[in-house]
Amino acid sequence: MREPTYFLLLALAEETQHGYAAAKRAEALSDGRIRITAGTLYGALDRLVEAGTIAVDREETVKGRKRRYYRLTDDGRLELATEVARLQAAAAAASHLDLPAAATEAGLA
Amino acid sequence: MREPTYFLLLALAEETQHGYAAAKRAEALSDGRIRITAGTLYGALDRLVEAGTIAVDREETVKGRKRRYYRLTDDGRLELATEVARLQAAAAAASHLDLPAAATEAGLA
DNA sequence: TGCGATATATCGGTGAGCGGTATATAACGG
DNA sequence: CCGTTATATACCGCTCACCGATATATCGCA
Numbered sequence: 416m417r418e419p420t421y422f423l424l425l426a427l428a429e430e431t432q433h434g435y436a437a438a439k440r441a442e443a444l445s446d447g448r449i450r451i452t453a454g455t456l457y458g459a460l461d462r463l464v465e466a467g468t469i470a471v472d473r474e475e476t477v478k479g480r481k482r483r484y485y486r487l488t489d490d491g492r493l494e495l496a497t498e499v500a501r502l503q504a505a506a507a508a509a510s511h512l513d514l515p516a517a518a519t520e521a522g523l524a
Numbered sequence: 525m526r527e528p529t530y531f532l533l534l535a536l537a538e539e540t541q542h543g544y545a546a547a548k549r550a551e552a553l554s555d556g557r558i559r560i561t562a563g564t565l566y567g568a569l570d571r572l573v574e575a576g577t578i579a580v581d582r583e584e585t586v587k588g589r590k591r592r593y594y595r596l597t598d599d600g601r602l603e604l605a606t607e608v609a610r611l612q613a614a615a616a617a618a619s620h621l622d623l624p625a626a627a628t629e630a631g632l633a
Numbered sequence: 634t635g636c637g638a639t640a641t642a643t644c645g646g647t648g649a650g651c652g653g654t655a656t657a658t659a660a661c662g663g
Numbered sequence: 664c665c666g667t668t669a670t671a672t673a674c675c676g677c678t679c680a681c682c683g684a685t686a687t688a689t690c691g692c693a
Binding site: 525526528529560561562563564567568571587588589590 | 679680681682683684685688689690
Binding site for chain 4: 433434435436453454456457458461477478480481482483
């Protein structure tokens with residue numbers, strides 16, 4: 416799983432929402448470091464539905480615009496938790512190294 | 525950067541070594557979670573040299589087998605530090621969520 | 634003598650991510 | 664009244680990292 420998909424899942428883990436809103440939320444969650452373009456967004460959503468990670472919750476029509484709401488499935492929630500653990504493990508594997516300070520480059524506080 | 529390349533860089537950050545040794549060390553660093561096949565290894569090494577992340581340190585012939593030693597460049601060390609910070613930031617972005625325990629699946633202690 | 638480990642190399646397939654483009658509507662500004 | 668921006672979904676094709684397969688060569692062990 417790559418970063419755009421990961422943050423998209425984080426957004427959907429917070430609450431059920433429609434694609435565009437999830438993409439905006441994902442960008443905010445990453446402090447603007449990543450951006451999710453249309454091609455990434457709907458390709459990822461289709462893929463994740465196909466894989467059973469997320470599911471279409473409902474569809475609405477607001478002011479003539481269709482909105483498709485997605486929610487994280489139980490499988491997806493477990494998958495996401497595993498992914499978080501994987502990220503932590505990967506970061507932890509570098510803790511014994513003496514690496515230069517790069518916190519600012521990564522946009523950390 | 526994906527996991528195989530990341531752990532390969534971690535291995536080379538520890539010490540200058542040849543490709544095969546770095547791959548084995550990378551697998552150990554990930555607690556055996558990832559495996560680096562020949563296709564991944566030499567493709568990644570070529571790519572990283574091209575990008576200036578690592579450099580060929582020297583070549584040796586030990587018992588009829590050629591060994592090409594690689595070292596992490598200064599640029600590569602900074603790049604790796606940035607990547608670690610990115611991983612930490614991504615994991616931290618999930619800290620406010622109530623996710624199921626999946627530490628065991630990820631092979632964490 | 635034959636298998637597994639060591640060590641490097643190349644080729645081709647797969648699949649995620651992404652840019653570009655298209656469509657449609659509403660709100661806002663000039 | 665028209666152009667731009669924001670909202671919202673959809674599709675096509677490209678790139679690139681990863682990976683399996685294959686090839687070559689040597690050494691140690693059974």
